[in-house]
Amino acid sequence: GAVVSQHPSWVICKSGTSVKIECRSLDFQATTMFWYRQFPKQSLMLMATSNEGSKATYEQGVEKDKFLINHASLTLSTLTVTSAHPEDSSFYICSASLPKPGSYEQYFGPGTRLTVT
Amino acid sequence: QQQVKQSPQSLIVQKGGISIINCAYENTAFDYFPWYQQFPGKGPALLIAIRPDVSEKKEGRFTISFNKSAKQFSLHIMDSQPGDSATYFCAASRKDTGNQFYFGTGTSLTVIP
Numbered sequence: 161g162a163v164v165s166q167h168p169s170w171v172i173c174k175s176g177t178s179v180k181i182e183c184r185s186l187d188f189q190a191t192t193m194f195w196y197r198q199f200p201k202q203s204l205m206l207m208a209t210s211n212e213g214s215k216a217t218y219e220q221g222v223e224k225d226k227f228l229i230n231h232a233s234l235t236l237s238t239l240t241v242t243s244a245h246p247e248d249s250s251f252y253i254c255s256a257s258l259p260k261p262g263s264y265e266q267y268f269g270p271g272t273r274l275t276v277t
Numbered sequence: 278q279q280q281v282k283q284s285p286q287s288l289i290v291q292k293g294g295i296s297i298i299n300c301a302y303e304n305t306a307f308d309y310f311p312w313y314q315q316f317p318g319k320g321p322a323l324l325i326a327i328r329p330d331v332s333e334k335k336e337g338r339f340t341i342s343f344n345k346s347a348k349q350f351s352l353h354i355m356d357s358q359p360g361d362s363a364t365y366f367c368a369a370s371r372k373d374t375g376n377q378f379y380f381g382t383g384t385s386l387t388v389i390p
Contacts, residue, residue, distance in 0.1 A: 164320075166320075192376070194377075194378070201383075201385075202382075202383070203366060203380045203381065203382045203383050204321070204366070204378075204380045206377060206378070209377065251318075253320050253321070255320075255378075257376055264308075264309040264311075264326070264370055264372075264376055265311070265323060265326070266311075266323075266376070266378060267323065268313070268320035268321045268322065268323075269320050270319055270320045271318070271319060271320045273318070
């Protein structure tokens with residue numbers, strides 16, 4: 161149980177275009193999803209926390225107009241990188257927490273490799 | 278500011294040996310400490326986690342030791358295998374920040390046959 165999927169697993173886009181990444185909780189309803197960014201051989205950096213039906217909370221330094229997050233349902237959150245530039249190339253990972261009182265676990269998706277040319 | 282400090286950055290262990298990775302934190306409000314394993318190109322997978330009310334938790338070959346007074350916790354991998362070669366991240370979380378995870382910087386483990 162507690163499977164999180166991401167789509168696509170990798171994407172190449174041209175500079176200036178936008179790309180959407182989907183994160184789905186497959187066998188549970190996730191009231192909270194998290195989006196992370198990871199550069200090669202580095203740790204995961206939290207970009208934003210997404211709650212179903214409300215606006216995402218962005219971490220300091222993350223441009224909310226550039227990284228649009230929509231958590232439209234209890235099983236789907238999307239991250240749209242708008243007007244992508246080469247420096248946005250990274251590994252984007254989502255996670256979801258179980259809606260269980262006292263539960264701390266986060267389950268991570270397999271990640272999406274974004275390359276902006 | 279790095280909320281969770283992890284060491285070593287890389288570790289090479291012989292097959293059958295014990296791999297030990299250490300983490301330290303400052304914020305005493307943290308109340309959940311998971312360890313994640315990540316293979317290249319994949320998302321992190323939860324290995325084992327501990328709460329501060331216990332000093333040790335064991336699951337198979339993986340053991341977390343927790344020292345609340347020293348604000349340190351460590352992952353021990355017994356009988357390390359080449360298949361354990363991966364990057365390991367410790368993390369800390371606290372309820373009052375919506376379960377936001379603060380990750381360590383990661384340890385690249387290589388188990389040589």
